[in-house]
Amino acid sequence: MTLVYVEHQDGRPDDASLQAIALVREITGGAPLHALLAGPGAEDAAAGLGAHGVATAHIAEHEALASHAPVALARCIGELIERLSPAAVAAAGSERGNEVLAHAAALGDLPLAANCVAAEAGDPLTVTRIRWGGSLLEDARLHGPVKLLTVAPHTVEAAEVGAGPATLERFTPSLADADLVVRVVETVEQSSEGGVNLADARFVVSCGRGAGSPEGFAPAEELAALLGGAVGCSRAVTIAGWRSHTDQVGQTGTKIAPEVYLACGISGATQHMAGCKGAKRIIAVNVDPEAPIIANADYAVIGDLHEVIPAITAELRKAGAG
Amino acid sequence: MNILVCAKRVPMTGGTIVLTEDEQSIQTRHLGFTISPHEECGVEEAVRLIEANGGESVVLALGPSEAEEQLRDAMALGVDRAILLETADEVDGQATAAAIVAAIEAERAAGVEFDLIFFGNESADSGNYQVGIRVAHALGRPCVTGVKGITVQDGRARCEQETASGRDVYDVPLPAVITVKEGLNLPRYPSVPGRLRAKRKPLAASAPERRDAGVEKLRLRLPPGQGKQAEILGHGPEAAPAVVEVLRRAGLVT
Ligand SMILES: Cc1cc2nc3c(=O)[nH]c(=O)nc-3n(C[C@H](O)[C@H](O)[C@H](O)COP(=O)(O)OP(=O)(O)OC[C@H]3O[C@@H](n4cnc5c(N)ncnc54)[C@H](O)[C@@H]3O)c2cc1C
Numbered sequence: 001m002t003l004v005y006v007e008h009q010d011g012r013p014d015d016a017s018l019q020a021i022a023l024v025r026e027i028t029g030g031a032p033l034h035a036l037l038a039g040p041g042a043e044d045a046a047a048g049l050g051a052h053g054v055a056t057a058h059i060a061e062h063e064a065l066a067s068h069a070p071v072a073l074a075r076c077i078g079e080l081i082e083r084l085s086p087a088a089v090a091a092a093g094s095e096r097g098n099e100v101l102a103h104a105a106a107l108g109d110l111p112l113a114a115n116c117v118a119a120e121a122g123d124p125l126t127v128t129r130i131r132w133g134g135s136l137l138e139d140a141r142l143h144g145p146v147k148l149l150t151v152a153p154h155t156v157e158a159a160e161v162g163a164g165p166a167t168l169e170r171f172t173p174s175l176a177d178a179d180l181v182v183r184v185v186e187t188v189e190q191s192s193e194g195g196v197n198l199a200d201a202r203f204v205v206s207c208g209r210g211a212g213s214p215e216g217f218a219p220a221e222e223l224a225a226l227l228g229g230a231v232g233c234s235r236a237v238t239i240a241g242w243r244s245h246t247d248q249v250g251q252t253g254t255k256i257a258p259e260v261y262l263a264c265g266i267s268g269a270t271q272h273m274a275g276c277k278g279a280k281r282i283i284a285v286n287v288d289p290e291a292p293i294i295a296n297a298d299y300a301v302i303g304d305l306h307e308v309i310p311a312i313t314a315e316l317r318k319a320g321a322g
Numbered sequence: 323m324n325i326l327v328c329a330k331r332v333p334m335t336g337g338t339i340v341l342t343e344d345e346q347s348i349q350t351r352h353l354g355f356t357i358s359p360h361e362e363c364g365v366e367e368a369v370r371l372i373e374a375n376g377g378e379s380v381v382l383a384l385g386p387s388e389a390e391e392q393l394r395d396a397m398a399l400g401v402d403r404a405i406l407l408e409t410a411d412e413v414d415g416q417a418t419a420a421a422i423v424a425a426i427e428a429e430r431a432a433g434v435e436f437d438l439i440f441f442g443n444e445s446a447d448s449g450n451y452q453v454g455i456r457v458a459h460a461l462g463r464p465c466v467t468g469v470k471g472i473t474v475q476d477g478r479a480r481c482e483q484e485t486a487s488g489r490d491v492y493d494v495p496l497p498a499v500i501t502v503k504e505g506l507n508l509p510r511y512p513s514v515p516g517r518l519r520a521k522r523k524p525l526a527a528s529a530p531e532r533r534d535a536g537v538e539k540l541r542l543r544l545p546p547g548q549g550k551q552a553e554i555l556g557h558g559p560e561a562a563p564a565v566v567e568v569l570r571r572a573g574l575v576t
Contacts, residue, residue: 068490070467093451095483098444099467102452106459111416111536114444114451124538130545131449136339136348137545138448141538150451181464181494190488199486203574227574235359238508245505246484251446252359252504259572262565270335271446281572283565284552292337294552299568303558311559315566316575 001032003080004054005073005091005100008037011044016092018158020151021052024090025161027121031087034058035166036080038065038073043168050165052158057166060173068096069183074103076173081108081146088125093150101150111144115152125149133251133274154257154278196230198247203229204258204279206249208272209236210265210287210305217243219309220264226316232256234266250275262312264305268293285309323377323474325368326429326436328422328453329361329396331389332446338548345541347412348447357383357392359504360442366509367472367502368440369400375474378402380436382425384409384418390525397520398512405429406527412448414535419456421530426461438479441501443468450537458499465499466492470506 002024006017025033033053037046038060046057060076077089077100089104091097093115105112113127117137120126124141130152131138142149198204205220217231224231232249233242249256251271257278264285266272273296276282284297285308294300301308333353340349357365368379381396383389384407393404407421426436439461441454458465471482471489474496481492481500512520555564569575 071464095468098451099455102455103459103465105416105452106419106456109416111414112450112452113537115449126540131447131542132335132339133449134545135335137543139540139543141540143534143536143538182466182492184490185493186491187485188482188489188491197486203569227569229574241508245508248504259574260569268337270337270339281568282552283555283568289554295337295549297552298550299555299565300552301555301557301561301565303556303561307559308561308565311562312565315562316569319566319575 001034001084001086002028003034003036003077003084003086003089005077005089005097006035006037006045006049007092007094007096008041008045011041013045013049014092014094015158016094016097016151016153018052019153019156020090020092020097021049021054022158023116023119023151023156024088025053027088027119027125029121032056034080034084034086036060036076038062038076040066046166046168050163051160053161053163054166057168059168059170061170062173062175064175064180064183067184069180070096070099070103071182072173072175072179073100074107075175075179077104078107079171079173086146088147088149091150093152097150101148105148108146110146110148111142112148112150113140113142114150116149117152117155119149130155132270134277135270135274196228198230198232198249198254198256201230201256202259203227204232204249204256205229205262205264205309206232206234206266207237207264207305208234208266211237211242214242216306219306219313223309223313226313229258234272263293263297264309266293267291268296323371323375323437324434325371325377325379325438325440326382326426327361327364327368327379327396327401327440328382329357329365329392329442330445330447331355331383331385331392332358339544341542341544345543346539347542355388355391357395358442358446360444360446360502362509363504363506364440364442364502365396365399365401366507368438370507371438371474373400378434380405382407382422384413384421384530386410387527393525394520395512397523398516399510400516403523404525406525407530408527409530412539414537415450415452416456416536417533419453419460420533422453422457423460424530426457435497437496438474439499441499443501443503454499454501461499463497463499464494465501466494467501469500469502472500472506
């Protein structure tokens with residue numbers, strides 16, 4: 001059998017976890033698929049997993065699991081590994097999926113392949129995983145008595161297979177105090193100040209070094225406001241101190257997935273592009289027709305962003321937008 | 323207070339990645355190198371904490387002998403000394419963690435205990451998401467990951483993680499391992515005197531024991547769909563109507 005750690009929210013499994021299930025189904029060769037869920041809403045979230053091919057959903061019940069506790073969750077995985085001897089254990093390649101599986105890997109001294117996009121059954125397991133935030137692929141052999149892997153989000157499609165509901169099995173993991181030292185003790189809700197969240201925005205306009213100064217972002221702010229979008233930037237901008245890091249798009253910043261990404265005065269380094277792969281359409285504005293971003297964008301305007309952005313805003317106003 | 327920061331030397335790949343003929347690595351002949359932004363923030367945080375609390379900061383890199391460049395860079399920012407674990411080839415997450423644990427145990431044997439050990443949340447190149455966590459378990463210390471805010475007080479570290487809706491807070495006793503992300507702070511630029519001092523700061527190099535890879539790299543390859551050529555909408559402000567047309571087709575303008 002194979003085990004998938006399923007993250008969930010508001011009583012529904014996360015898409016990234018369903019995608020992990022879809023990839024793992026490819027390598028189980030018909031062996032039963034089990035899931036592990038913990039925390040508030042776990043039973044509700046487990047209800048729909050049967051449709052994705054999960055035969056049994058294990059619900060870890062422990063008051064300490066009410067808030068995120070990665071070591072405790074890894075202990076739950078460890079218990080199920082002992083009890084069920086799975087061939088593989090997988091999770092979403094989300095922040096927490098990667099974290100929990102790394103703890104499980106450390107506890108069991110097992111190899112872990114993070115952020116896989118494909119896997120081929122066998123022992124060792126052959127996997128393809130991403131590097132450089134998705135700019136590079138690695139084919140690798142995953143060894144170990146239990147194969148631990150996470151699945152990079154948005155690289156595999158979740159799919160229902162029309163099976164019946166999963167059997168629920170509740171268990172109480174045995175947790176020591178030491179397993180609960182790392183645990184969320186407080187959650188601070190941040191108001192987005194009426195602004196649009198960069199990660200969720202349907203329109204993002206970013207400026208890079210080409211903006212020239214913090215003030216150089218004013219036209220981008222105006223355009224974003226007009227379309228209900230968000231303003232982003234490149235790392236050249238954040239390390240210059242022109243914008244906060246929360247605005248940075250890229251491998252070490254925010255990953256965005258808008259309908260349109262307007263990237264102005266940005267050269268198109270692989271680490272920047274790693275953050276905007278999810279964009280449906282990329283329009284580059286650059287003075288340099290040879291800039292690498294031109295070879296990675298759908299559309300380009302060759303010109304100075306200080307002239308082009310205000311012209312777009314004016315054109316939209318003329319068309320009656322905003 | 324003593325702090326260890328682990329940092330990795332990685333190439334600055336620019337606009338396109340080119341692979342070596344054997345498909346085992348990135349062609350770096352014409353590239354510069356750096357440490358990842360996550361780890362730069364780790365270095366900065368260590369230097370700030372030592373400036374405020376006193377003690378010693380140490381930077382560690384596992385990699386080729388050329389990683390001395392990145393270790394000197396970190397020392398130019400104020401780190402006191404460096405440890406280089408020399409490996410010619412890339413090693414996997416388990417082997418990296420084992421080598422770092424051995425180095426930390428050697429420090430302990432020499433009387434140095436680290437109150438905090440910083441890692442990047444994930445390395446920029448291989449992105450294994452596990453080395454800091456493995457080291458923490460081997461040492462029996464707590465590990466908080468993806469941290470963007472640290473307050474050290476009364477022998478504890480309050481760590482903040484950014485989430486979609488705000489921040490999650492952890493509060494762990496020292497000694498602890500913390501994996502950090504860019505945005506934790508804004509790293510300083512090295513000064514000229516800092517660079518000069520860094521040249522004379524101690525650097526201890528050794529070669530870690532080899533072990534078989536649990537994740538065995540076969541080859542690297544570029545993802546499909548590289549190098550599409552953008553449709554040129556126009557030059558300068560005259561292109562604005564064509565841009566608006568794209569926005570309209572995307573359903574952003576009615
Ligand atoms: C491990 C690692 C992680 C990284 N993570 C990130 C990340 O998350 N996000 C990120 O963005 N970068 C990241 N980087 C940095 C990245 O490699 C680039 O250095 C950075 O993206 C460059 O920013 P830029 O395009 O604004 O600046 P530049 O590369 O300097 O490009 C500026 C561009 O603006 C154009 N231009 C100049 N003036 C104008 C004008 N007036 N109008 C129009 N065009 C103009 C130029 O032709 C040029 O193409 C990372 C690097 C490393 C090594």
